[in-house]
Amino acid sequence: MSGHELSAFIFVLICVIILLIMLKEDDKLKRLITAVFRDYFVYAPVKRDGRLLAQEAKVPDEIDWSGKLTENSWKELFLPHREKLFEGRQGLAETKGEQPPVACLGMNILDLKALTLFDLVFGNDVYYQNRRQKTVVIGYGADWPNSYKKSKVFSHNFKEDALEHVSFDVFIAGRKGGEPIFYSGSSVGRKLLESCRIKDFENIKFAGAIAESGPDKRMLEIKGKLERSANHYLWDNLDQVCLACGKCTVACPTCFCFDLEDKANPDDPRRDRRWGSCFYNDFSLVAGGHQELDTVRKKIFFWYYHKFVRIPKEYSHVGCVSCGRCTRTCPVGIDIAKNIAKISKLK
Amino acid sequence: MRNIYQPQEVKVISVSRESIDTVLLRFQFIDKKRQKAFAFLPGQFMQIGFPGWGECPISICSSSADSKKYFELAVRDVGQLTHKINELKNGDEAWVRGPFGNGFDTGLYTGKELILIGGGCGFVPLRPLIIDCLAGRIKPKSLKIFYGCLNEDTLLFKKQYPEWNRGAELSVILEKPTERWHGEKGLITALIQKRQISSSAVVVMVGPPIMYRFAVKELEAKKIKAQNIWVSLERRMYCGVGVCQHCAIGPYYVCKDGPVFSYSQLKDIPNAL
Numbered sequence: 160m161s162g163h164e165l166s167a168f169i170f171v172l173i174c175v176i177i178l179l180i181m182l183k184e185d186d187k188l189k190r191l192i193t194a195v196f197r198d199y200f201v202y203a204p205v206k207r208d209g210r211l212l213a214q215e216a217k218v219p220d221e222i223d224w225s226g227k228l229t230e231n232s233w234k235e236l237f238l239p240h241r242e243k244l245f246e247g248r249q250g251l252a253e254t255k256g257e258q259p260p261v262a263c264l265g266m267n268i269l270d271l272k273a274l275t276l277f278d279l280v281f282g283n284d285v286y287y288q289n290r291r292q293k294t295v296v297i298g299y300g301a302d303w304p305n306s307y308k309k310s311k312v313f314s315h316n317f318k319e320d321a322l323e324h325v326s327f328d329v330f331i332a333g334r335k336g337g338e339p340i341f342y343s344g345s346s347v348g349r350k351l352l353e354s355c356r357i358k359d360f361e362n363i364k365f366a367g368a369i370a371e372s373g374p375d376k377r378m379l380e381i382k383g384k385l386e387r388s389a390n391h392y393l394w395d396n397l398d399q400v401c402l403a404c405g406k407c408t409v410a411c412p413t414c415f416c417f418d419l420e421d422k423a424n425p426d427d428p429r430r431d432r433r434w435g436s437c438f439y440n441d442f443s444l445v446a447g448g449h450q451e452l453d454t455v456r457k458k459i460f461f462w463y464y465h466k467f468v469r470i471p472k473e474y475s476h477v478g479c480v481s482c483g484r485c486t487r488t489c490p491v492g493i494d495i496a497k498n499i500a501k502i503s504k505l506k
Numbered sequence: 507m508r509n510i511y512q513p514q515e516v517k518v519i520s521v522s523r524e525s526i527d528t529v530l531l532r533f534q535f536i537d538k539k540r541q542k543a544f545a546f547l548p549g550q551f552m553q554i555g556f557p558g559w560g561e562c563p564i565s566i567c568s569s570s571a572d573s574k575k576y577f578e579l580a581v582r583d584v585g586q587l588t589h590k591i592n593e594l595k596n597g598d599e600a601w602v603r604g605p606f607g608n609g610f611d612t613g614l615y616t617g618k619e620l621i622l623i624g625g626g627c628g629f630v631p632l633r634p635l636i637i638d639c640l641a642g643r644i645k646p647k648s649l650k651i652f653y654g655c656l657n658e659d660t661l662l663f664k665k666q667y668p669e670w671n672r673g674a675e676l677s678v679i680l681e682k683p684t685e686r687w688h689g690e691k692g693l694i695t696a697l698i699q700k701r702q703i704s705s706s707a708v709v710v711m712v713g714p715p716i717m718y719r720f721a722v723k724e725l726e727a728k729k730i731k732a733q734n735i736w737v738s739l740e741r742r743m744y745c746g747v748g749v750c751q752h753c754a755i756g757p758y759y760v761c762k763d764g765p766v767f768s769y770s771q772l773k774d775i776p777n778a779l
Binding site for chain 2: 253280281288389424442445447449465468
């Protein structure tokens with residue numbers, strides 16, 4: 160081999176090594192996703208028929224990495240639209256089905272915040288906890304954390320340490336033109352990353368749903384004002400506009416009202432839990448026909464009051480994560496951000 | 507983890523038909539250990555139901571002094587489930603969860619003039635207070651009981667009136683009595699107007715929302731302070747632990763923060779009463 164040939168060989172060798180290293184780096188995300196698809200039923204942002212929905216992904220290529228909020232929320236995976244709590248054949252026996260392992264892959268930070276609230280609300284709910292333990296939560300932010308700064312959050316303040324106060328197992332921070340940064344938020348997340356030979360991840364220690372400095376200031380300000388807003392003209396206006404269709408309660412990632420519903424079917428007597436909606440007439444109906452929330456004004460005020468007063472009061476956590484899904488789904492264009500801006504103007 | 511939605515089985519050990527539409531049932535837990543550990547406060551409620559029939563919240567109407575032996579519920583037949591409960595016989599089984607709610611703060615009554623006002627089946631949760639006052643477990647200075655009802659057929663706990671009249675001052679008023687009725691006729695507000703009530707009295711009132719609205723006005727006319735007027739509210743509810751939202755009023759949950767509230771807690775909340 161001549162000197163010329165040798166230098167050409169060395170050049171090619173170096174190129175191959177660099178390429179291999181680059182491939183290896185790129186493979187981190189691929190390795191993680193392959194592992195997740197191998198071990199879990201994967202739910203992820205998937206675009207079908209022009210709609211971006213959090214739904215079951217059959218193959219990794221289906222996943223949308225734009226970082227955009229999915230049209231639907233992820234709550235169905237944590238609080239199913241209907242679930243059987245008790246078998247009624249012989250008395251009332253707790254339904255004990257094996258929960259399938261589910262991966263929620265690509266949850267936006269706002270959805271992680273909603274999940275954090277659910278973890279607080281259903282902390283002592285055995286059905287929720289059984290499902291939660293079988294679920295691995297993988298958050299994703301494209302161009303993180305700039306993407307969050309850019310989103311129009313009206314219900315609370317954005318903090319740089321946002322990841323320390325939300326529930327997740329792994330968080331993937333996508334960066335423009337660079338490799339993603341991986342964060343682990345739990346021992347499950349750490350083990351998952353390590354099993355994929357991803358070593359340079361940052362370990363985030365969950366510091367509780369509420370920041371050490373106390374509940375969010377903007378949340379408290381809105382709470383105080385909304386509490387005093389019962390006579391505000393806003394509710395009279397909404398009374399005229401809102402159809403009480405309840406679509407917002409379905410779209411909202413933090414709406415968790417539910418009914419317990421029994422079925423007397425002799426073949427399968429059961430007690431179910433199913434989503435409720437404060438916009439429906441039976442929500443507050445009592446024996447004798449009295450209905451507490453008997454006007455649209457009362458219903459929509461009840462809905463806002465739950466999000467902006469009752470939840471902050473009880474959990475010190477925001478009851479609205481500013482995802483804007485209710486605004487997008489509302490058939491008559493009721494805009495929650497604009498309404499909260501109106502309430503914020505109250506002295 | 508304990509399942510907060512898991513009901514437990516109880517057995518009916520006695521049945522007494524109280525009125526044309528209301529039955530008084532005495533229950534015992536099938537699980538003897540559970541019965542021995544059972545404790546509740548007057549004013550708390552149980553969720554009672556059957557597989558396939560759902561549950562409904564019913565105030566406990568026996569004294570907490572007997573909680574280790576049994577508990578009693580008086581149930582008015584107003585819907586499918588309460589109709590089924592009304593058909594229960596000795597030895598029949600039902601499923602319960604509870605007790606839920608805060609109950610009455612009976613320590614506040616010590617040394618005070620205590621006024622109990624019951625309207626219709628709202629009289630039910632007041633029964634444990636009456637029993638405990640007469641037995642000396644609750645120690646007010648004096649006890650007056652005002653009970654308003656539709657007619658003779660719907661009067662509750664009739665057998666106990668002679669005993670209650672010995673230890674307290676019981677006034678009954680009927681809205682639409684028959685000609686045989688020699689007592690007072692009219693609405694409960696008429697009783698409040700007529701009777702002597704000191705402005706320092708503590709009032710506990712249970713009845714339908716319409717009664718609260720008018721009775722509160724009469725009590726305010728007698729200079730009774732909002733924080734000394736207590737009510738027990740009824741709302742649709744499912745979970746019993748402040749999650750499902752059905753019973754929310756303003757910042758409170760009737761199932762968890764109530765059902766007992768002072769009027770001062772409620773007076774600024776739109777549509778609370």
